[in-house]
Amino acid sequence: MKIPGWKELTPGAVILQAGNATEFKTGSWRSFKPKWKEENCIQCLFCWIYCPDMSVKVKDGKRGEFDYDFCKGCGICALECPGKKGNKAIVMEEEDK
Amino acid sequence: MGKIVAVTGNEAVAEALRQINPDVCAAYPITPQTDMMQRFSSFVSDGKVDTELILVESEHSAMSACIGASAGGGRVATATSGPGLALMWEMLYVASGMRLPIVMPVVNRSLSAPLNIHGDHSDAMGARDSGWIQLWSENAQEAYDNTIQAFRIGEHMEIRLPVMVCLDGFIISHSIERMEYLDDNVVKAFVGEYKSLNPLLDIENPKSYGPLILPDLYMEYKRAQHEVMTKVKDVVLNVADDFEKLSKRKYGLFETYRLDDADIAIVILNSAAGTAKDVIDQFRAKGIKAGLLKPRLFRPFPYEEVADAIKNVKALCVMDRADSFGAYGPLFIELCGVALHLQERPLMINKIYGLGGRDFMPEHAELVLNELVEISKTGKVKTFKEYIGVRE
Numbered sequence A: 001m002k003i004p005g006w007k008e009l010t011p012g013a014v015i016l017q018a019g020n021a022t023e024f025k026t027g028s029w030r031s032f033k034p035k036w037k038e039e040n041c042i043q044c045l046f047c048w049i050y051c052p053d054m055s056v057k058v059k060d061g062k063r064g065e066f067d068y069d070f071c072k073g074c075g076i077c078a079l080e081c082p083g084k085k086g087n088k089a090i091v092m093e094e095e096d097k
Numbered sequence B: 001m002g003k004i005v006a007v008t009g010n011e012a013v014a015e016a017l018r019q020i021n022p023d024v025c026a027a028y029p030i031t032p033q034t035d036m037m038q039r040f041s042s043f044v045s046d047g048k049v050d051t052e053l054i055l056v057e058s059e060h061s062a063m064s065a066c067i068g069a070s071a072g073g074g075r076v077a078t079a080t081s082g083p084g085l086a087l088m089w090e091m092l093y094v095a096s097g098m099r100l101p102i103v104m105p106v107v108n109r110s111l112s113a114p115l116n117i118h119g120d121h122s123d124a125m126g127a128r129d130s131g132w133i134q135l136w137s138e139n140a141q142e143a144y145d146n147t148i149q150a151f152r153i154g155e156h157m158e159i160r161l162p163v164m165v166c167l168d169g170f171i172i173s174h175s176i177e178r179m180e181y182l183d184d185n186v187v188k189a190f191v192g193e194y195k196s197l198n199p200l201l202d203i204e205n206p207k208s209y210g211p212l213i214l215p216d217l218y219m220e221y222k223r224a225q226h227e228v229m230t231k232v233k234d235v236v237l238n239v240a241d242d243f244e245k246l247s248k249r250k251y252g253l254f255e256t257y258r259l260d261d262a263d264i265a266i267v268i269l270n271s272a273a274g275t276a277k278d279v280i281d282q283f284r285a286k287g288i289k290a291g292l293l294k295p296r297l298f299r300p301f302p303y304e305e306v307a308d309a310i311k312n313v314k315a316l317c318v319m320d321r322a323d324s325f326g327a328y329g330p331l332f333i334e335l336c337g338v339a340l341h342l343q344e345r346p347l348m349i350n351k352i353y354g355l356g357g358r359d360f361m362p363e364h365a366e367l368v369l370n371e372l373v374e375i376s377k378t379g380k381v382k383t384f385k386e387y388i389g390v391r392e
């Protein structure tokens, strides 16, 4: 994306293009990465509800993969995940490990 | 035809706001502004205006509510004084950074401590870098006229900036003067229907105000803000021309008084200019070529134009009703900027006067003019910065 010069800006830094936050990928902020262990998942969708960033994807009412372009690795989903018989369906792993 | 009245400065500005009938006004009372907004709230209660009056718990909230309403797409006004303006600080920059044309009469008052409620320019001078346009007013008539013009200036589609209209606390806000009101329909036609730019309430076109801008773009936004300021002078002059057609009163970027052939001159803001003009007449009667320059547009500051106006003056005193401790007064510093535009500059001195409502008397102006006569004769300045009217 080309960064505009000062003559090309909208007055007052107003963003006129609705929903353009999708163009600004924030996944690189992550130092821990959530990993989904499908075998322990009970499809409760707590992770989808609790994620502050819409980074848990759901398709046809079923839990899908993480959206790592935007997941910031806050770990809320891992904390809330009940898993199956005491085994978490989401674990946090350090990035680059 | 307008109407001749005897009113206080606060009453005059409240009347201008009634005639303009803004969509939203969020205000908090503070001396000496209080009775301006109290009068305006009576207009609201009596159904004389359609304004949504938002009573808030502080000036920070008042400016915040104004920002929301202005971003929403309404014509917005508020008013404040001294410490109230200081409490708005953070939000002043938000209003100008978001390019919201809020109009705010500032009834100039000193800042604490020690606690003082009287006329002093420390409040607005402190806010001079906040990105607001500043118009200064000598008397109730100018405060009224400037308030009306401020809406046209700030709301101009090429400008879209907030405007402060400064008038001296108590000296002007609470003294009754003879002045002329314009007719309601004349004022309404002059300011026109409010045109919004990118209103948040246009829900068909969703948008965001106030995003985080990191080092890769912040400076570009600030550079753009400076550029807008460079266009303000022309708009101020055009609006003044239109205003003169209906009021017969002439306004510029500043007022000059007997300055054309002056050897010595005073530069002074607001009400004290009236006193100084009388004393200048006395000096002229004695054959001394004295003159005066009273800035009206303080932000943006018209450096080149002021330079042209004072270029033949030999000795100049810049008088500040605000101090910058350990530095020259804020108006003097601007005149140093003016001097950069002159090959040959006048000898310049700075006097601090009238702090915390201390009266500015004709003797003070006399003292200054006599010193200027001396400086123009000897070519020597003894002290660059001095306080006048202060006890040893």
Ligand code: SF4
Binding pocket: A034, A050, A051, A052, A053, A054, A055, A056, A066, A070, A071, A072, A073, A074, A075, A076, A077, A078
């Ligand atoms: S780690 Fe945080 S941001 Fe990432 S998916 Fe889980 S809850 Fe969402």
Ligand code: SF4
Binding pocket: A036, A040, A041, A042, A043, A044, A045, A046, A047, A048, A063, A077, A080, A081, A082, A083, A089, A090
């Ligand atoms: S919270 Fe855990 S168990 Fe529930 S859907 Fe998400 S991953 Fe599966």
